[in-house]
Amino acid sequence: MVTNAKLSRWIRSIPQTAAIFWITCLLSGIGYIFRAVYGPTAGPGANMISWVIAGLALSFIFIAIQTYLNYQREVHDPTWAIKYEEKWDSPEMEKNRHFAGKAIFDNLLNLADLEHRKTVLEPIDLVLDFLDTIGFLLKGHQMSEEVVRHYFYYWIRGYWLTCRPYIEAWQNVRGESRRWENIKECFETIDGDSIPEKQLMDFLDEEIGMWSPPKGQN
Numbered sequence: 001m002v003t004n005a006k007l008s009r010w011i012r013s014i015p016q017t018a019a020i021f022w023i024t025c026l027l028s029g030i031g032y033i034f035r036a037v038y039g040p041t042a043g044p045g046a047n048m049i050s051w052v053i054a055g056l057a058l059s060f061i062f063i064a065i066q067t068y069l070n071y072q073r074e075v076h077d078p079t080w081a082i083k084y085e086e087k088w089d090s091p092e093m094e095k096n097r098h099f100a101g102k103a104i105f106d107n108l109l110n111l112a113d114l115e116h117r118k119t120v121l122e123p124i125d126l127v128l129d130f131l132d133t134i135g136f137l138l139k140g141h142q143m144s145e146e147v148v149r150h151y152f153y154y155w156i157r158g159y160w161l162t163c164r165p166y167i168e169a170w171q172n173v174r175g176e177s178r179r180w181e182n183i184k185e186c187f188e189t190i191d192g193d194s195i196p197e198k199q200l201m202d203f204l205d206e207e208i209g210m211w212s213p214p215k216g217q218n
Contacts, residue, residue, distance in 0.1 A: 019062050024055035080143050081151040094210040099123035101207030112169040128180050135182025149190040158203040160187045
């Protein structure tokens with residue numbers, strides 16, 4: 001049984017030069033047979049040039065379809081996303097997310113106070129560095145909007161909306177204007193919607209719950 005997926009793979013696998021050659025040859029051959037059967041005066045169908053032109057036109061239609069299918073495949077290619085999803089869900093990163101969520105939650109009203117709280121807010125940095133890399137890959141077309149939205153939007157939205165004062169405070173520091181700049185651009189590119197405060201608090205609770213200290217440790 002030929003499915004749409006199999007047909008799509010078959011179309012994408014054919015080299016474009018081969019497609020032009022064989023489609024043009026096929027229609028030229030049909031034209032030759034038509035001319036041989038009905039004679040050279042049997043109307044427009046007996047004109048070999050018309051068959052060649054039709055073959056070329058059909059070839060370019062085939063190439064247009066192939067190009068579209070390749071584009072769709074690239075748009076939904078999850079290769080990079082899967083690699084980064086594995087890192088995001090790793091035990092080490094879950095621990096980082098725990099401490100980042102806790103630092104945000106404990107300092108919600110003071111996230112812009114780098115002068116007095118820079119040290120206690122530092123656990124946020126590792127998570128923001130990771131999400132900034134996702135934004136960088138999106139900007140560089142290594143991952144599409146569709147893929148980033150599917151795999152990482154929940155966390156990009158959550159960390160941007162909760163950490164925005166912290167990010168902007170750092171960007172106001174001399175020489176740091178481009179720190180984590182890709183997170184905002186990524187958030188705005190793939191959606192940009194805000195959410196109620198309760199959902200943000202639930203988000204932080206989830207991140208804090210990603211890891212628990214061993215018994216006997218704080």
